[in-house]
Amino acid sequence: MSKSRKLGISTLAAVLIAVIITALVVGSAVYFLTPRGSTEEYPFTCPYCGGKFPNEDALNQHIWNDHPILISGGLPLTGSLAKNAEKIKMAYEDWAEYVNEHGGILGRRVVLKILDTEGDITLGTEIAEKAITVDHCDFLLPWYEGHVGRAVMGVAESHHMLYTGMGGHNASFHQGYWYVASAPPLMGEWWAAGLSDLILSLPEEKRPTKAFIMSARLTIFEACGKSLYEELDKAGIPYTEEWYDLPLTNADPLILSAMDYGADFLILNGLLPDGTLAVQAADRLGYKPRWLWQSVGSPDPEWVAILGDLAEGTITGSAWVPGREEELLPYYRNDLIWEIWTEKHADEYGEEVLLYYGLGWCWMTTLELGIKGAGNFSQEAVRNWLHTNIITNPAGNITLNEFGYPTKPINYILQWQKIDGEWKLKTVWPPEVANAEVKVGD
Ligand SMILES: [Zn+2]
16 A cells, blocks of 8 residues: 555656656747747847847848948939039949948948939939839939939929939929928029129229120020029129020121120120130130130039130139139038049049039938938938038038028139139139139230
């Protein structure tokens, strides 16, 4: 009796021990095999995909690898605007490299996708549409060419995506869109802003007395024209205008009209090839206006390369100031733009930072500041930050109005001056950033 009871108790004890051991083995196996995400040990959650990570470093590494910021869109890499677009692309790529070397934006690296719009509105809007609906880009590439940009603004708006970069002059900002933040914009209506103040700041004998405007038949020059008429009116300078079709093959009749009118201010409201043709015609015909304005293309060193001493004194308006270190604007990042240009592009393209390279940096800086300021990647948040803060841009310290363009016209008046045998593109207006006095011919 007592023996069998003893046996019964020891069997029960053995079973109990076996159960306990099994429980321990299974329990620890379950413990070690359970995915960390479901336990306290994997407390870091990726905000983009919900993945779980044991520590912050692992999460950050995952975000860097798997969740880049895709900025996608198009530039006119072929066609008549290709030369400028190429410089913008260089700036975008250099900007992305710089940003990625410095921790990305809010911990995410930047990836660019840039397709060729060929400067075509249909192709450009298709590229924008696909960037949004197929690539699911985080942001649209800051747009460049005004005529395509104007249409792309509508595509962006319909998808609640932010449109940055250039606009297509004043009217493009008044299409009733909300998702627009353009700093600096393409605004022909501001092309000559400040010219009247510059002229009126001079003693009477240096001011022009009569202006002749020769305008190329293109939308941009209609917009620039409005700015020129307004500034000439403000300065009290009478003017007359003649229009021509592109390409211009002979500028002599236009120059003869300017001479007949007795203009001492020749305003070339056109592109670089027509402008150089007109200046050469003026020289040949013995016409020497004291003031010379070229609307587009003259900041390019090509202007002085073609014209030599005839380029002296050419003035123009610009939303950013190209040139060498000492000529650049005293605003955020121009020192960096100079440094990177010198290191990467000066050998091939010359020492002066080119205009569209600088503008490319301006547009990407605007987008970057907006994202950093918002602290997240929401289109609405970035748009709102850009609309309610000072944008410390290489082009100036900019505030936007409700339409998404700067509250104050951005325009720097630049002049080619030969100083000690060297060509310099100097800023002659406004006074707070001018680095030279305007030179007026005899
Ligand atoms: Zn993730």
